[in-house]
Amino acid sequence: MAWRDWVRTVEIEPSLYAADFSRLGEQIEVLLRAGARVFHFDVGDGHFVPPVTMGPIVLKWIAPMIREHDGAIDCHLMVENPERHFEAIREAGGSSVTFHYEACEDPQSVAALAREQGLQVGLAFNPETSPEDAAGVADGFDLVLCMSIHPGYSGQKFMPEAIPRIRELRRLVPAGVFIQVDGGVGPENVRELYKSGANLLVAGTSIFGREDLPRSFRRLVQALA
Ligand code: DX5
Numbered sequence: 001m002a003w004r005d006w007v008r009t010v011e012i013e014p015s016l017y018a019a020d021f022s023r024l025g026e027q028i029e030v031l032l033r034a035g036a037r038v039f040h041f042d043v044g045d046g047h048f049v050p051p052v053t054m055g056p057i058v059l060k061w062i063a064p065m066i067r068e069h070d071g072a073i074d075c076h077l078m079v080e081n082p083e084r085h086f087e088a089i090r091e092a093g094g095s096s097v098t099f100h101y102e103a104c105e106d107p108q109s110v111a112a113l114a115r116e117q118g119l120q121v122g123l124a125f126n127p128e129t130s131p132e133d134a135a136g137v138a139d140g141f142d143l144v145l146c147m148s149i150h151p152g153y154s155g156q157k158f159m160p161e162a163i164p165r166i167r168e169l170r171r172l173v174p175a176g177v178f179i180q181v182d183g184g185v186g187p188e189n190v191r192e193l194y195k196s197g198a199n200l201l202v203a204g205t206s207i208f209g210r211e212d213l214p215r216s217f218r219r220l221v222q223a224l225a
């Protein structure tokens with residue numbers, strides 16, 4: 001399956017980084033029932049970003065339940081040498097890999113390696129990178145991810161300059177390429193982000209930071225309307 005088949009015009013993607021890992025499967029199940037279909041899975045290596053987060057050994061336990069519901073696992077690789085992880089991610093059941101512009105010299109050839117593994121592919125860029133620079137090498141990618149925080153941790157404050165950056169990105173990349181935003185997304189900014197051109201909205205704390213997950217997920221979906 002391809003991104004085009006997963007995305008229903010716009011998706012709120014729960015970011016599992018913010019989940020309660022003692023109840024990970026249960027929380028995913030609840031969100032699948034609430035209508036979530038694309039889950040965001042953050043891999044941090046302790047080099048490209050300070051923390052070590054999670055990787056294929058976690059992924060392999062949750063991928064089957066998400067795929068059973070025709071869902072997808074969007075893996076955000078906050079790592080150096082992203083290509084080293086593609087095979088393990090594919091084997092563990094990941095659907096796509098999004099790696100960073102800042103982490104590789106030739107994003108096009110790294111994307112080709114992901115495609116060889118049968119993975120969909122995204123290009124992420126940090127707040128210090130200009131949308132022009134990212135868009136300039138994004139040809140053939142399925143999605144481009146505009147970070148609205150410095151990558152590394154869940155629960156950071158949204159950087160409002162992401163809004164004009166997304167608008168600019170939307171102008172620069174072909175309409176068929178999805179635009180994703182990650183970091184500090186919540187009910188107060190989700191609609192504006194969508195209107196600015198983002199159609200994949202990653203949400204960690206604004207979903208998992210509350211007791212009632214289906215309710216916080218639905219609140220974001222409703223805020224889009
Ligand atoms: C952090 C990750 C994000 C993170 C977002 O760098 O890339 O996906 O989980 O969390 P919130 O939505 O809490 O900012």
Ligand code: ZN
Nearest residue numbers: 040042076182
């Ligand atoms: Zn992320």
